[in-house]
Amino acid sequence: MSTNVNRSENSSVKPSVPALHSQLMEAVAENQDTAAFAELFAHYTPRLRAYLIRTGATGGVVEELVQEVMLTAWRKAALYKRAQGGVSTWLYTIARNAFIDHVRREKRPTYDSDDPLLNIASDEDPEHDVNTKLNAVALRTAIKGLSEEQMKVILLFYFAHKTHTEIAEELNLPLGTVKSRVRLAVEHLRHALSDRIDS
Amino acid sequence: MIDSQPENTSPEHPHSNGVVSADHPEICHHIDGADLMAYASGNTPELLSLLIATHLTLCGQCRNTVDLLEAVGGHLFDEVVGADVVSPDDATSVVSAMAQTLDVIATDKTDGGPTIDDLSSTVREEKLSSDSRPTHLDIGEFPLVLQSYIGRNFDSQKWKRLLAGVESWRLIDDSSGLQASLMRVDAGRVMPRHTHQGRELTLILGGSMLDRDVVYRRGDVVEADQTTRHQPRAGDGDDCVCLAVLEGDVVLTNPLYQMLSKILPSN
Numbered sequence: 001m002s003t004n005v006n007r008s009e010n011s012s013v014k015p016s017v018p019a020l021h022s023q024l025m026e027a028v029a030e031n032q033d034t035a036a037f038a039e040l041f042a043h044y045t046p047r048l049r050a051y052l053i054r055t056g057a058t059g060g061v062v063e064e065l066v067q068e069v070m071l072t073a074w075r076k077a078a079l080y081k082r083a084q085g086g087v088s089t090w091l092y093t094i095a096r097n098a099f100i101d102h103v104r105r106e107k108r109p110t111y112d113s114d115d116p117l118l119n120i121a122s123d124e125d126p127e128h129d130v131n132t133k134l135n136a137v138a139l140r141t142a143i144k145g146l147s148e149e150q151m152k153v154i155l156l157f158y159f160a161h162k163t164h165t166e167i168a169e170e171l172n173l174p175l176g177t178v179k180s181r182v183r184l185a186v187e188h189l190r191h192a193l194s195d196r197i198d199s
Numbered sequence: 200m201i202d203s204q205p206e207n208t209s210p211e212h213p214h215s216n217g218v219v220s221a222d223h224p225e226i227c228h229h230i231d232g233a234d235l236m237a238y239a240s241g242n243t244p245e246l247l248s249l250l251i252a253t254h255l256t257l258c259g260q261c262r263n264t265v266d267l268l269e270a271v272g273g274h275l276f277d278e279v280v281g282a283d284v285v286s287p288d289d290a291t292s293v294v295s296a297m298a299q300t301l302d303v304i305a306t307d308k309t310d311g312g313p314t315i316d317d318l319s320s321t322v323r324e325e326k327l328s329s330d331s332r333p334t335h336l337d338i339g340e341f342p343l344v345l346q347s348y349i350g351r352n353f354d355s356q357k358w359k360r361l362l363a364g365v366e367s368w369r370l371i372d373d374s375s376g377l378q379a380s381l382m383r384v385d386a387g388r389v390m391p392r393h394t395h396q397g398r399e400l401t402l403i404l405g406g407s408m409l410d411r412d413v414v415y416r417r418g419d420v421v422e423a424d425q426t427t428r429h430q431p432r433a434g435d436g437d438d439c440v441c442l443a444v445l446e447g448d449v450v451l452t453n454p455l456y457q458m459l460s461k462i463l464p465s466n
Binding site for chain 1: 231232233235236237240241242243244245248249252253255256257262263264266267268269270271272273274275276277279280293296297299300301303304307340341342343344347348373374
């Protein structure tokens, strides 16, 4: 670690990387802070590139999409909400949508967050961060708790963008087995990460 | 052939008939966890995504699950193998890519320019105005994402009568071959016994449905497939309104209906 040249004497409280990134993104949103953006750019573009390469997108498209994702992040920074998960989740969803839109050429309808029908449970406070357990430590622990078979399937979803049927073919398993495996994995993740255990 | 998607709109509109569901009955029948994983990771065909998104509007539990599955995706993305190795060439290319991006930003006029329309949902068409709603069906009760698929063309004249007391309004098929229809079934009406060529997911939007000894209400999801033989019945009270997404056709199992289906024009 480089020499600690900081003004505050309380150097023991160092923000975690995710918290730091949230601060940076908020600085982009509030002040169009290009230095903050550059720091995020440096951290995330190699990850975006690696993710997109793993989806099977080819060279030129990868570079194009990496830039588009970061441009979207800059332009829509005001929509980033710390409470809904970290910057990595936010950028991942932007990248996922870019992949679906530009490479798959499909649409992925999603619910309208301003829909008056959005059914907020009477005991739920919309401002409160219900996903308090979605920090990096909890996520890492929850994911570690998955079996090797479950991880194999999950990686095929997130990175190779396969459907259940394609996964079944690739792993040479019955479709029903793949679906059960995924269901169990989702249940495990829900229990490990959900703030309130629903019925 | 994706047209550039329109800018996100945040429509401000008073909810027209004031029936916001603080006392919404519990949803008991959710989207299958396997489908939520597929949805969260971006691998569901469009019409299945539509049904899921419509359910999510009404179901906080499933929204919570999708949020955490997206966070799992974000975590795996952040720790993806291959991103940690940055050679000097890579560093140079990152810097030049950054410079290029900052150049684009510097020339941004408004927040214009095509961007990935990601962030909240895409409301592709305007919310239906109150004049375009047929009187027997209040589309204002539909989640906005579904309304955007119905669009301005919704017309009470265009319902197709499938059978006595059963009407359907078909949405455009998606590119994977799924088909989707709104269905309106008279209260108390029994459907003909049938099975399916593939999966059928039905999301109840109004009234209720009794199927295989289970009562399904607004927000609930009914699943059936080629192993199912069933005869759903619309509950008493309000007409049952639902969104059905199908893989393949419905197959009537009563020989009399099979004969009729050969005589009647197909939908």
